[in-house]
Amino acid sequence: MNTFVMALRGLYGVWLREITRATRDRAQLIGGISRPLIWLLILGVGLNPYFRGEVYGEVRYVIPYTYLQFLFPAVIVLNIMYTSIQFAVSVIWDREFGFLREVLVSPMPRWLILLGKVLGGATVAMLHGGLVLILARFADVTLSLEQTAVALVLMFVLAFGLTSFGVILAARVRSFEGFGVFSNTVILPLYFTSSSVFPLDPALTRAQQAVTYPEWLVFLVQINPITYAVDALRGVLINFNQFPPLWGPLVIVAMAVVFFIIALIDFNRQ
């Protein structure tokens, strides 16, 4: 068997281990469905009366979609973020219990081991994001096959970048407990400052936006890369962009490349 095929089999083995572990773990799947239920069914429906129209010409946010439709792509990103970044727990687990050591002494190059793990984590995260698509009917989002395919590609690349980010975090956190706290302090601020639950009206200038929201918040939203990931999915799923449509895919790809390179540097040091 030539080296290339062996490397591919090794890559498949590492990928398959992550997939099998994640899909057999009911707790992870429960997490994957509880988040969309909380954010879409409870928060979305709970806030719906506040955001619905009462007088024609007067709404609390001027975007051509309902609040549930607006929230829907953001909940997909949230599900991907949690699954991807929590994937780092798997890296810590493998490190703590010696599996990583066993794999690292195999003939597989380190970058390939990391790629297998990240691809596995990204596949699981994309699957969790895909679960939210089942609720499209509830959110009144009509999906064509083409839209779904493009969304899944974007979701996978985003999940790849965020899983790599999870590996970067895992290299800096030594315990499970520490990671639990750390991941929440990363995920939730990133999510809330990504224009996920409130819109920045694209028709407004920066000065006009500063009248609606304080300038520091607008600044945080604009420098947050997750903002552009949410925007890219909104563009595909509900045909609404707050920023130029190309920015989202570009930021997602850049995140995937940069975070994987940093994760590789960290992984090689271990």
Place this chain on the structure above:
Amino acid sequence: MKRRPHRWLQAAVNLAIVVVLLTALSFLPPDTSLKDRQAAGVLKLCVPPSYPPLVTGDPAQPGFDVELVGAVAEQLGLRLLVNTLPSIGSDFNPRNWSLTRGQCDVIAGGLADTVQTRSFLQTIPTSAETGWVGISPTGQLPAAGGTVAVLPGTSGLDRLALSGWLREQQLAVVPTRNAQQFTEALQSGRAQAGITESFVAGALNLGPDQRIFWLPDDRFPHYRMALGMWKGDQTLKTAIASALGELERSGAVDGIESRYYVKQYITLSP
């Protein structure tokens, strides 16, 4: 010997449970709008006094939109209550029409399915089509430096795009507030041509020498007319869309459409 279960079996069972659960949850009603209308037994439609052929004001032939919503109400087992409100279209800003959730469940009779309209309402497009049209004896707009009377109408077409384009063409605008001022500007020669929304143009009492033509399609796309519902009334919107779908399949919509010559309402220049 006991047979080992397939290694993907547990994963497949877990995923199947999740998918079934989420699919079942996607059928939950996200609001009470349909239930409230069913309890009251009435569907309230708000229309302007006249917007031919969508609203005529003639009880025998009330107009395309009124008959369409009447058929929808019948499908839903509700009684149609038509609220004719002179305030509709009285001002450029729909806020000043003072249409409230209490008065109307559905707004019709001159709403174009544009981003502007969808910023305030949820829409269901009908088969009627609209857009900006020009009116002049030559069938085209005058050269740079000429004068054009503009009657923007209230259907929600993009007035900013029109005014930007007119500036680019170096045409002087004669603003008009109603059909009378518009036709007077054309007949007196104060304006060499006119621009208005297609249904408004169709209802004008123009001289035989005037020809109607669409403005350039690449700059001014045509829009479908629409029924407007309050944002957040998702269950009602879904029920109306589904009833309309059934009416279309049964041919009832074609029947109403042909009675009002909706597609041939304005006679365009060749």
